[in-house]
Amino acid sequence: MARYQAGDFAAATALIECVGPQLHRFFLAQFVSRADADDLLQETWLRIHRVRHTYRPGEPVLPWFYAIARRVRVDHYRKASRTTAREHSLAEMSQVAAREDGQAADDLETLLAPLSESQREVIRMMKVAGMSLEEVARATSCSVGAVKQRVHRAYESLRARASAPGPKKGPGGGQS
Amino acid sequence: MKDDEIDEVLQRASGIPHEVEPALLKRVANSIHPSLRPVRPLPPTRVLTAGLILICAAVALVGAARTGFYGIEKLSLWERVLIFSTLSILAWMAGKELVAEFIPGSRHRFSPHALLTFASVALLGVFALLFRNYRSDHFISAGIACLLSGLLVAIPAAFLSWLLLRRGFAVNPVSAGLVGGALAGISGLTMLELQCVNFQALHVLVWHTAVVPVSAAAGALVGWALRRRS
Numbered sequence: 001m002a003r004y005q006a007g008d009f010a011a012a013t014a015l016i017e018c019v020g021p022q023l024h025r026f027f028l029a030q031f032v033s034r035a036d037a038d039d040l041l042q043e044t045w046l047r048i049h050r051v052r053h054t055y056r057p058g059e060p061v062l063p064w065f066y067a068i069a070r071r072v073r074v075d076h077y078r079k080a081s082r083t084t085a086r087e088h089s090l091a092e093m094s095q096v097a098a099r100e101d102g103q104a105a106d107d108l109e110t111l112l113a114p115l116s117e118s119q120r121e122v123i124r125m126m127k128v129a130g131m132s133l134e135e136v137a138r139a140t141s142c143s144v145g146a147v148k149q150r151v152h153r154a155y156e157s158l159r160a161r162a163s164a165p166g167p168k169k170g171p172g173g174g175q176s
Numbered sequence: 177m178k179d180d181e182i183d184e185v186l187q188r189a190s191g192i193p194h195e196v197e198p199a200l201l202k203r204v205a206n207s208i209h210p211s212l213r214p215v216r217p218l219p220p221t222r223v224l225t226a227g228l229i230l231i232c233a234a235v236a237l238v239g240a241a242r243t244g245f246y247g248i249e250k251l252s253l254w255e256r257v258l259i260f261s262t263l264s265i266l267a268w269m270a271g272k273e274l275v276a277e278f279i280p281g282s283r284h285r286f287s288p289h290a291l292l293t294f295a296s297v298a299l300l301g302v303f304a305l306l307f308r309n310y311r312s313d314h315f316i317s318a319g320i321a322c323l324l325s326g327l328l329v330a331i332p333a334a335f336l337s338w339l340l341l342r343r344g345f346a347v348n349p350v351s352a353g354l355v356g357g358a359l360a361g362i363s364g365l366t367m368l369e370l371q372c373v374n375f376q377a378l379h380v381l382v383w384h385t386a387v388v389p390v391s392a393a394a395g396a397l398v399g400w401a402l403r404r405r406s
Contacts, residue, residue, distance in 0.1 A: 005215050020204065022194070045207070054278075055280075057217065068280050068345070078403075127186035138284075141348060
């Protein structure tokens with residue numbers, strides 16, 4: 001990142017190849033189409049490039065990338081809601097995301113579907129992107145305590161849903 | 177389902193490499209190539225925080241100097257220490273949080289709302305402890321005059337703070353506006369404590385303290401408007 005700030009094109013390319021797929025997956029997990037995720041990734045890198053001086057060497061880099069990606073995603077939702085009146089139900093969008101990824105991703109989306117957006121986000125960052133509690137807190141502009149609470153509530157909700165009688169969603173099984 | 181099973185599914189999902197078209201990554205790299213120049217990183221948080229506190233103190237002093245430092249002259253030593261040390265601590269907390277708002281991926285110790293609530297409660301506590309005269313002469317007219325004076329001082333404080341942080345990037349403009357407004361409000365309140373000689377408890381508790389939340393609300397509104405424009 002320091003070399004990117006110094007204007008090294010090779011370092012910039014290496015960063016894009018390393019972090020790009022993670023950010024693409026982050027967008028795809030928000031129930032957007034692959035084409036939208038591609039656009040969001042490009043938009044995010046342009047934004048990252050414009051504000052690359054705000055990264056300070058020595059600080060964790062992933063929260064910095066994710067914080068900017070979150071802002072781009074929020075802007076995208078806002079623009080989309082302004083320009084289109086069409087709304088997809090969560091279930092329909094979940095199917096879109098599940099179709100485009102593999103079986104494990106299908107399991108993941110099915111598992112996380114009942115959670116709130118903020119809970120899904122922290123679970124994905126921690127368990128899929130492999131970020132620490134501190135890094136997730138930085139990326140989401142929350143305190144570590146707030147992230148812990150969200151993870152705790154997410155697990156509670158998943159456990160409650162799994163143990164509830166009647167039709168339920170489980171890993172790999174979808175509706176069982 | 178147990179935690180282990182949940183973890184297993186999550187781990188399985190995280191294990192799959194996510195493929196992105198190489199052409200897309202190449203396109204992204206090529207799009208930034210023409211404007212790739214060396215950039216100077218932002219100064220450390222403590223430097224920016226100190227700069228913000230200096231701005232707020234300077235604006236409050238200049239604001240109070242226009243009418244005279246009559247308020248601080250009438251305060252006892254104990255009152256001066258308690259009021260201005262509380263304002264300094266709150267300014268430091270808000271300044272640090274404002275810097276964090278302008279640097280993506282920064283550590284946040286409090287949410288903006290928690291900070292505003294804490295600041296308001298702390299100020300109310302200190303004022304309630306120090307001022308016991310519950311008469312209220314010219315409550316509305318004197319109060320509105322003080323509130324407006326405080327807000328008028330908050331405007332240049334907010335503008336200069338923005339100038340200092342203009343190279344930063346606020347990922348949430350509403351939160352940044354709220355914290356910036358609170359900091360500017362603390363500057364306005366500091367000016368009032370330096371110059372206002374009305375020590376009636378209700379006047380100080382209501383109108384002086386109100387400068388901080390009103391300024392914070394105005395800041396959040398500006399942030400919201402800027403976000404809508406972007």
